[in-house]
Every structure is written in C-alpha cells, then in structure tokens.
Amino acid sequence: MAERPKLSTVAAAAGVSTATVSQVLRGTGRISARTRERVLAAVRAVNYLPDRRAAALRSGENHEIGLVLHHLANPFNAELISGVSDRLERDGHLVSVLDSRDDADRQTRNLRALIGNRRGGLIWVPASGTDAATLDLLTAQRLPVVTLLHRVSEGFDHVGLRDAAALGRAVDHLARLGHRHIAFLGGTTPRAPRSERIDGYARALAAHRLGPPHVLPCDDSKPAGLAAMLALRETRPDVTAVVCNGDMVALGACLGLARRGEMAGREISVIGFDDVADAALATPALTTLSVAPYDLGCLLADRLLARLADPAAAPVTRHVEATLVIRDTTAPPPPH
Amino acid sequence: MAERPKLSTVAAAAGVSTATVSQVLRGTGRISARTRERVLAAVRAVNYLPDRRAAALRSGENHEIGLVLHHLANPFNAELISGVSDRLERDGHLVSVLDSRDDADRQTRNLRALIGNRRGGLIWVPASGTDAATLDLLTAQRLPVVTLLHRVSEGFDHVGLRDAAALGRAVDHLARLGHRHIAFLGGTTPRAPRSERIDGYARALAAHRLGPPHVLPCDDSKPAGLAAMLALRETRPDVTAVVCNGDMVALGACLGLARRGEMAGREISVIGFDDVADAALATPALTTLSVAPYDLGCLLADRLLARLADPAAAPVTRHVEATLVIRDTTAPPPPH
DNA sequence: CCTCCCTGATACAACGTTATACCAAAACGG
DNA sequence: CCGTTTTGGTATAACGTTGTATCAGGGAGG
Numbered sequence: 109m110a111e112r113p114k115l116s117t118v119a120a121a122a123g124v125s126t127a128t129v130s131q132v133l134r135g136t137g138r139i140s141a142r143t144r145e146r147v148l149a150a151v152r153a154v155n156y157l158p159d160r161r162a163a164a165l166r167s168g169e170n171h172e173i174g175l176v177l178h179h180l181a182n183p184f185n186a187e188l189i190s191g192v193s194d195r196l197e198r199d200g201h202l203v204s205v206l207d208s209r210d211d212a213d214r215q216t217r218n219l220r221a222l223i224g225n226r227r228g229g230l231i232w233v234p235a236s237g238t239d240a241a242t243l244d245l246l247t248a249q250r251l252p253v254v255t256l257l258h259r260v261s262e263g264f265d266h267v268g269l270r271d272a273a274a275l276g277r278a279v280d281h282l283a284r285l286g287h288r289h290i291a292f293l294g295g296t297t298p299r300a301p302r303s304e305r306i307d308g309y310a311r312a313l314a315a316h317r318l319g320p321p322h323v324l325p326c327d328d329s330k331p332a333g334l335a336a337m338l339a340l341r342e343t344r345p346d347v348t349a350v351v352c353n354g355d356m357v358a359l360g361a362c363l364g365l366a367r368r369g370e371m372a373g374r375e376i377s378v379i380g381f382d383d384v385a386d387a388a389l390a391t392p393a394l395t396t397l398s399v400a401p402y403d404l405g406c407l408l409a410d411r412l413l414a415r416l417a418d419p420a421a422a423p424v425t426r427h428v429e430a431t432l433v434i435r436d437t438t439a440p441p442p443p444h
Numbered sequence: 445m446a447e448r449p450k451l452s453t454v455a456a457a458a459g460v461s462t463a464t465v466s467q468v469l470r471g472t473g474r475i476s477a478r479t480r481e482r483v484l485a486a487v488r489a490v491n492y493l494p495d496r497r498a499a500a501l502r503s504g505e506n507h508e509i510g511l512v513l514h515h516l517a518n519p520f521n522a523e524l525i526s527g528v529s530d531r532l533e534r535d536g537h538l539v540s541v542l543d544s545r546d547d548a549d550r551q552t553r554n555l556r557a558l559i560g561n562r563r564g565g566l567i568w569v570p571a572s573g574t575d576a577a578t579l580d581l582l583t584a585q586r587l588p589v590v591t592l593l594h595r596v597s598e599g600f601d602h603v604g605l606r607d608a609a610a611l612g613r614a615v616d617h618l619a620r621l622g623h624r625h626i627a628f629l630g631g632t633t634p635r636a637p638r639s640e641r642i643d644g645y646a647r648a649l650a651a652h653r654l655g656p657p658h659v660l661p662c663d664d665s666k667p668a669g670l671a672a673m674l675a676l677r678e679t680r681p682d683v684t685a686v687v688c689n690g691d692m693v694a695l696g697a698c699l700g701l702a703r704r705g706e707m708a709g710r711e712i713s714v715i716g717f718d719d720v721a722d723a724a725l726a727t728p729a730l731t732t733l734s735v736a737p738y739d740l741g742c743l744l745a746d747r748l749l750a751r752l753a754d755p756a757a758a759p760v761t762r763h764v765e766a767t768l769v770i771r772d773t774t775a776p777p778p779p780h
Numbered sequence: 781c782c783t784c785c786c787t788g789a790t791a792c793a794a795c796g797t798t799a800t801a802c803c804a805a806a807a808c809g810g
Numbered sequence: 811c812c813g814t815t816t817t818g819g820t821a822t823a824a825c826g827t828t829g830t831a832t833c834a835g836g837g838a839g840g
Binding site: 112155157158159160161162164165172174180181183186187189190193197202203204205206207209217220221222223224225226245248249250330331334360363366367385386389390391 | 448491493494495496497498500501508510516517519522523525526529533538539540541542543545553556557558559560561562581584585586666667670696699702703721722725726727
C-alpha cells in the first residue's frame with residue numbers, strides 16, 4: 109500500500125529535517141548520538157533505501173560502472189567479470205555488463221545508452237569495426253574509460269597483453285620439439301590483438317629460419333576452428349603444428365582432428381590462447397598461453413579506480429604477460 | 445574543455461527556452477517546424493545527449509532493467525542474455541547484467557544495489573539460499589520482477605520449465621532402449637528446478653517398474669560431473685544410464701568416462717539438460733533436453749514488458765517445454 | 781477596430797537528494 | 811553577566827530534466 113519511502117518519510121518518522129537524515133546517513137556534519145539513533149531507527153522502521161540516482165544528480169558523484177564486452181559467450185569473460193565486479197563492488201560501485209556481440213552498431217547503441225544513463229566510468233573491450241564517431245562521443249563526454257585488448261585511442265587508459273612475446277614463446281616451444289611447418293589459426297580482422305600475435309608468430313618463425321608464415325583466418329569459435337582444421341589438413345598436409353588466436357579456435361581444431369580420427373598432440377600439435385577452464389579439462393588437455401582472467405579483471409578495476417580518483421592524469425598503459433602452459437596437445441612431430 | 449552539454453546549453457545555442465528543447469526532443473506539445481529544425485541543429489552542434497537519470501527522476505519513467513543471474517559462467521546464459529537484451533533494447537530499455545555466482549549474500553548485495561540505483565524492473569534467476577528478507581525488500585519496493593527457473597514467491601511473474609515432463613521423456617527414451625538401472629546426476633540443493641526434475645525422474649522410473657531412484661548430487665560444473673561419474677562407476681557398476689541436471693554435468697560425466705577409457709553411448713548412456721552450444725559439438729555429441737535459451741530470453745522480456753505496462757495485474761506464470769534431442773550419447777546398454 | 785480564439789513558445793515548480801549558509805541554544809571564559 | 815565560541819540542527823538552493831499553467835502575438839469574425 110505505502111508509497112516508496114523517501115528521505116522526507118524518514119524525517120517525518122524521526123521528527124527531524126531531511127537534511128539531518130541525509131547527514132546521518134552519510135556520516136557528515138555534526139549530529140548527536142541521540143538523534144542519530146532516532147534517525148537510524150526510523151530508517152529501519154520505514155525500510156528506507158536511498159535513491160542513488162537523485163543523490164548522484166545532486167552530488168555529482170557516480171558509482172555506476174559499465175562493462176562492455178565484445179563477446180560475452182567466451183567463457184574467458186565470466187571470470188574477467190568476476191574480477192572486475194569484486195574489486196569495484198568492494199568500493200561501493202555497481203557494475204553492469206553489456207555484450208556487443210562484436211557488432212559495431214550494437215556496441216554504439218550500448219555505449220550511447222550507457223552515457224545517457226550516466227555511467228561514471230567504462231571498462232571496454234572494443235569490437236572490431238568501432239568507428240571514429242563513437243570514439244569522439246566518448247572523449248567528448250570525457251568519460252573515464254579503460255580499454256582492454258584492442259587499443260582504439262591514445263586518450264584512454266589501456267590494458268593489453270604482451271601478445272607478440274607470448275606467440276614467440278609458443279613458436280619457440282614448437283620449434284624446440286622439432287616442428288618445421290607451423291600455421292597460425294583464427295581471427296578475421298586486421299587489428300590488435302590479432303595482428304600483434306601474427307607479428308610475434310612471424311618474427312619467431314624467421315628467428316628459427318622456418319618457412320614463410322601461413323595464416324588461416326577464421327571466427328574465434330569452436331565450429332569455425334573445427335572447419336579450419338579440416339581445411340588445413342586437406343590443403344597443407346605438411347603442417348605439423350598450429351598456434352591459435354584463442355582457446356575456442358584451438359579446441360575446435362582439436363575436435364576437427366578427432367573427427368578425422370586423428371588427435372592433437374599426435375598427428376598435429378595445437379597451442380591455444382587464454383587458458384579457459386575447458387582447456388585443462390579437454391582430452392587431450394590443451395597446451396595454451398595462459399592469462400589469469402580474474403586477475404586481469406582486478407587490474408582493470410584498479411586502473412579505473414585510479415582514473416576516477418584523478419581524471420586529469422595522463423593515460424596509462426599496462427601490459428600483462430601470457431605464460432605458456434604445456435599440456436598434452438604439443439609433442440614432437442610424427443616421424444613419417 | 446567544454447563542460448558536458450545540457451538542455452540549457454542547447455536552448456542557448458538555439459535561442460529558445462529549455463522547455464522548448466525538451467518538447468522538441470520528446471515530440472510533445474506544439475512546436476513549429478521552423479524552431480524544431482533550429483533546435484535539432486543546435487542539439488547536433490553541441491553534441492547533446494540527454495541525462496536519462498534526471499529525466500527519470502522527474503517523469504517517473506524508468507527504462508533501466510536489471511538481469512540477475514545465478515551463474516553467468518554457464519554458456520546457456522550468454523544466449524539467454526542476448527534474447528532478453530534484443531527484445532528490451534528494441535523498446536528503448538537498457539539491460540544491465542549482474543552475476544550472483546550462486547552466493548546468496550552477493551545476490552542480496554546486487555539486488556539492493558539495483559534497487560538503490562532505481563532499476564525499473566528485474567529479471568531474476570534466484571540463487572539457492574535466497575532469504576525471506578531479500579524477498580520482502582523486493583515486494584516492499586513493488587518492483588516489477590520476473591523470476592526464471594527457481595520460483596521464490598507467488599507474488600512475482602514466473603517463467604519455468606516443464607521439468608518433470610522433460611525428465612519423463614528422457615527416462616522413457618532410456619527405458620525403451622533397454623536400460624534397467626538409471627541414475628540422476630547433478631545439483632546439490634533441494635529446490636526447484638532440480639527437485640522437480642528428480643520428481644519427474646522418479647515417477648518415470650516407477651511407471652516403467654524400474655528400481656528405486658539413485659540420485660548423485662554434485663555441483664553443476666564439468667569437473668564435478670567428471671568426479672561424480674568416476675565415483676558412480678566404482679560404486680554402482682550396474683548403472684547403465686544417467687540423466688543429468690545440466691549439460692555441464694553431463695559433459696563432465698562424458699569426460700570422466702573418457703578418462704576411464706570408456707565412452708558415453710557405449711558403456712553408459714548420458715542425457716543432459718539445456719542443450720548448450722557445446723552439446724552438439726562434443727564427441728560424442730550429447731543427447732540432451734533442449735530449451736532454446738534465446739527464445740526463453742525473449743519470453744522473459746515480453747513478460748516483463750507486459751508487467752511494466754500493467755503493474756496491477758495478477759502475477760502470471762508460464763511454462764516452457766524442453767524437448768529431447770537424441771544424439772550419440774544414448775544407445776542400448778552393452779550386452780554383458 | 782475591437783473582441784475571441786487559436787498557435788507557439790515560455791516561466792515555473794516539481795522529482796529526491798546533497799551542500800552550504802545560517803540560526804538557536806548551550807557552554808565557556810573573564 | 812555579557813560577549814564569544816561551540817554544538818546541533820534547519821532552511822534553502824541547487825542538480826538536469828519534465829509537466830503544466832500561462833502568456834504574447836496574430837488571424838478571423840463581428
């Protein structure tokens with residue numbers, strides 16, 4: 109029956125002014141212990157929950173954070189979200205997650221909606237095809253933004269991976285095992301982080317005096333990885349190892365091998381990227397470049413908190429290593 | 445340099461009052477074509493994006509929707525989110541996703557934060573251990589809420605699955621193949637939907653005059669399913685088929701079999717629930733009870749939209765069928 | 781030429797908070 | 811016992827919108 113209680117409801121119940129209630133609730137100003145108790149009792153009595161929107165409007169403080177992902181379906185992201193949320197919620201922020209599904213238009217709509225609803229900051233994994241107008245919009249609103257993986261502007265804080273170095277380690281490992289023909293599988297767009305991974309791959313090949321790079325583009329999904337591996341076996345039977353743009357592609361590639369009656373780590377070595385939970389669980393277990401997504405989330409959150417604390421500071425870039433986790437999908441090439 | 449433009453910025457640029465700008469932007473009132481053009485030009489010129497929070501405060505309208513999941517990591521949810529978002533964004537709403545990770549405390553914090561930040565409606569998959577205080581909070585705020593899967597209150601709209609019937613079909617299928625000892629795998633809490641699934645399983649067993657139910661509780665994850673299957677093979681070698689509380693458990697169980705050198709669909713038949721994308725992709729492909737998560741999301745969104753349109757109407761409950769998709773993990777039991 | 785009535789735009793108060801200036805009463809020092 | 815400070819609280823104006831009452835001006839009708 110009762111309307112939603114507001115500050116004035118509490119004030120009336122406690123017999124004080126709204127200003128007093130507000131001060132008690134925020135712990136500012138000089139309020140005696142006696143009236144504080146009265147006010148808190150009234151708050152409980154009417155079951156009052158402050159309207160943060162109105163508070164934000166007046167105070168200018170904003171504790172709502174947007175987290176825009178380019179592909180929520182990737183299991184990598186669930187843990188990333190956990191890391192971001194845990195850290196930010198501890199500081200009283202509310203994190204809302206949106207999925208652009210790698211669609212630039214949807215991403216633009218999402219970002220506009222987030223700005224319109226006045227998020228105080230953004231953590232953003234840009235989709236491919238992000239346009240300049242959207243970027244201008246964000247900078248014009250001077251919204252604190254931290255991008256992840258794909259750098260789209262020098263004006264934002266950024267957290268990236270040491271992609272080239274990681275791919276170098278993967279190729280080193282394969283070369284040491286004796287592989288001479290190593291392909292790169294996955295991704296479709298000529299942008300970071302994929303381009304940097306391909307760079308690292310190509311440079312490592314050259315360092316080992318192995319043949320020219322062979323890049324096979326495909327979506328970062330299991331079905332695409334499966335199809336790509338089937339195609340690779342047909343067209344390039346000399347290739348004995350592949351490094352992949354992501355674990356989904358790698359796991360799909362393994363499935364493709366299984367479908368041919370072959371097996372990763374026997375006919376062909378496979379290395380993934382991300383180390384999603386399924387990588388260790390798959391049979392054979394996937395050798396992969398591991399980045400701890402929960403910790404990555406924490407890092408992003410910390411970066412954003414620092415930015416919120418000092419909006420004027422120069423943009424900061426951090427890079428995170430991906431470490432090679434050797435499991436069962438890499439082995440010396442078959443003798444024949 | 446420039447501050448974030450507001451209504452008055454636009455008004456000044458167009459040489460009209462703020463009220464006029466507001467009316468133009470919302471298409472209400474009587475404004476001549478000439479001034480409308482001037483205003484719209486000014487909007488573009490200063491790159492104005494309205495503050496929806498302030499608008500909501502004044503107008504009472506609210507287009508922010510919260511989506512609280514109990515386990516975002518389950519790939520089932522990515523598609524569900526897509527369905528919900530597509531439908532609601534089409535109607536101008538903004539959907540923000542939170543993950544309670546099946547932790548009642550975190551869920552309570554999340555819900556309180558959403559109420560505090562004045563979401564206009566909620567779609568909610570309740571976690572196990574949801575307490576009455578949280579429920580009271582939601583009803584006291586008379587927030588439009590649609591629950592999914594786990595019903596926690598008669599006062600909310602609800603969308604559920606026909607769990608018992610679905611499990612019945614699964615058991616029928618196995619019985620017809622000749623299985624006499626069928627176990628149930630997965631879940632830990634004595635609440636819907638698991639309890640209803642177990643009910644359906646037990647009733648179907650009875651109808652086929654098969655032995656007493658054998659329920660093996662475990663978390664709804666691959667590692668847990670793997671461990672449970674290993675345990676089952678040791679303790680109950682007579683069991684030749686399992687139905688699972690979810691695809692993650694079922695896929696984990698298949699991995700467990702593989703680890704023993706056995707195979708789902710040969711030594712043991714396995715049936716899952718959900719039909720996540722990986723179910724069809726796994727080898728062997730998983731027989732499972734399929735519910736189209738994207739469509740389910742649309743249904744939820746429609747339900748919430750109807751509720752927002754008529755907050756006073758009596759709560760509505762909808763049930764969705766899960767259909768049996770027969771793939772490669774079910775077969776007649778081995779002869780021996 | 782003076783009403784009367786539209787048309788088009790504006791002034792102003794409200795939404796639920798917070799920040800600040802302000803005030804009354806009590807406490808204190810000399 | 812009076813001035814000064816401190817304590818504890820309130821009144822009031824914002825924040826950026828929207829809804830409504832109001833108003834100025836122009837055209838039509840008498």
